[in-house]
Amino acid sequence: xxxxARDGSSEARRDADDxxxxxxxxxxxxxxxxxxxxxxxxxxxxxxxxxVAQGERNEVDELVQDTFVRAFNSxxxxxxxxxxxxxxxxxxxxxxxxxxxxxxxxxxxVEIQEDDASTEYDALDGVVASETERxxxxxxxxxxxxxxxVFTLRVAEGLSYKEIAAAVGTTEGAARVHYHNxxxxxxEFLDE
Amino acid sequence: MSDCPNxxxxxxxxxxxxxxxxxxxxARVLAHVDGCADCRSELELLRxxxxxxxxxxxxxxxxxxxxxLPTPASVRPSQHRRAWRVLSDWRxxxxxxxxxxxxxxxxxxxxxxxGGSDSTGAAAALHVAKATSxxxxxxxxxxxxxxxxxxxxxxxxxxxxPPSSAGQGSAQAVASMNEPKDDQIGDxxxxxxxxxLKAIENMDAxxxxxxxxxxxxxxxxxxxxxxx
Numbered sequence: 477x478x479x480x481a482r483d484g485s486s487e488a489r490r491d492a493d494d495x496x497x498x499x500x501x502x503x504x505x506x507x508x509x510x511x512x513x514x515x516x517x518x519x520x521x522x523x524x525x526x527x528v529a530q531g532e533r534n535e536v537d538e539l540v541q542d543t544f545v546r547a548f549n550s551x552x553x554x555x556x557x558x559x560x561x562x563x564x565x566x567x568x569x570x571x572x573x574x575x576x577x578x579x580x581x582x583x584x585x586v587e588i589q590e591d592d593a594s595t596e597y598d599a600l601d602g603v604v605a606s607e608t609e610r611x612x613x614x615x616x617x618x619x620x621x622x623x624x625x626v627f628t629l630r631v632a633e634g635l636s637y638k639e640i641a642a643a644v645g646t647t648e649g650a651a652r653v654h655y656h657n658x659x660x661x662x663x664e665f666l667d668e
Numbered sequence: 669m670s671d672c673p674n675x676x677x678x679x680x681x682x683x684x685x686x687x688x689x690x691x692x693x694x695a696r697v698l699a700h701v702d703g704c705a706d707c708r709s710e711l712e713l714l715r716x717x718x719x720x721x722x723x724x725x726x727x728x729x730x731x732x733x734x735x736x737l738p739t740p741a742s743v744r745p746s747q748h749r750r751a752w753r754v755l756s757d758w759r760x761x762x763x764x765x766x767x768x769x770x771x772x773x774x775x776x777x778x779x780x781x782x783g784g785s786d787s788t789g790a791a792a793a794l795h796v797a798k799a800t801s802x803x804x805x806x807x808x809x810x811x812x813x814x815x816x817x818x819x820x821x822x823x824x825x826x827x828x829x830p831p832s833s834a835g836q837g838s839a840q841a842v843a844s845m846n847e848p849k850d851d852q853i854g855d856x857x858x859x860x861x862x863x864x865l866k867a868i869e870n871m872d873a874x875x876x877x878x879x880x881x882x883x884x885x886x887x888x889x890x891x892x893x894x895x896x
Contacts, residue, residue: 490688507740507741508740509734513731516737520733523728524726528724537733545737545738548737608716609723612720630682631714631718631721632717632718634682634685636683663671663713667669
């Protein structure tokens, strides 16, 4: 349904975005280092949003930087089967998982439980302008990790279910289910 | 906050928010949203969530990230990797050649064993097969050469009608040639060959009485001059 409706001008715009990324990658490969600046400027904010939505707070810059370093080191392996941005999300997601594993081992503590997750945003609460916004963040923090990933990519980045499935490593159908379950959970929390 | 029963439109709300719908679908969704309070509130919630995520994300330092990136030259494949690729190509070519040569020798061997008594061809095929087996042994492969013609092939039973009594001697002479022997037709001298041809000419075409069928065990793969 959704993907079928995204034809015409929106798909043309997406193709143009992918085309621009391909062109910038080709320019960088041929030695134009300014093309790297353009690629980072285009995608870094989205990667940072994704990291924050997954609970990263202190080392967002570092995570985004590591994602780009890894991506540029393996650009030969990028075949263009997905968009460049989707590929970056895939890399960032793997880095996040690795970091959490390392952190878990180092601190010898269990991963943040769903009940504790609401405190995840407390450090930011001081800068949060409104009560509504704080509640929204709390609602998001209560989602399961996969729901959080899917919901962020759909709401904050506007990715299609197909792109989300490629980034998160699931199916389109499962991504759709995760999105709607997440939306229901957020609504229920806000209605409490 | 309740859900609109129109699941299709609800599914498209994030695409509407990011302006990723084609003009016709966008108009249809907007028309629905205008008249649906549930979809309006869900769209508003999506907009707030997006804004909230945006505002809660620190600004990343693009220049610092770019400074940490590798240079295009540093990520090119190294000489060592390229040399390894060339070596791999040669290995693939050698493997293909080996498979083709082995397969050809097997086909030639089968052809020679099935088709006749071309001893020259058989000898050549055996030579190729032997060479193949030696190469196989050297490379540690488990491919086996075809069995040589001297080994015992599967026997089969044939019902033949013996000739009349007048021709029995000749028939026996011919049948005896089908028995497995180490001597081949090529080993007979000229006089023996003439005698054999004469015996064949003296054979009766049809038997004078209806005989009991006898069973002869013959080697199906043994080449014989009369083609039995």
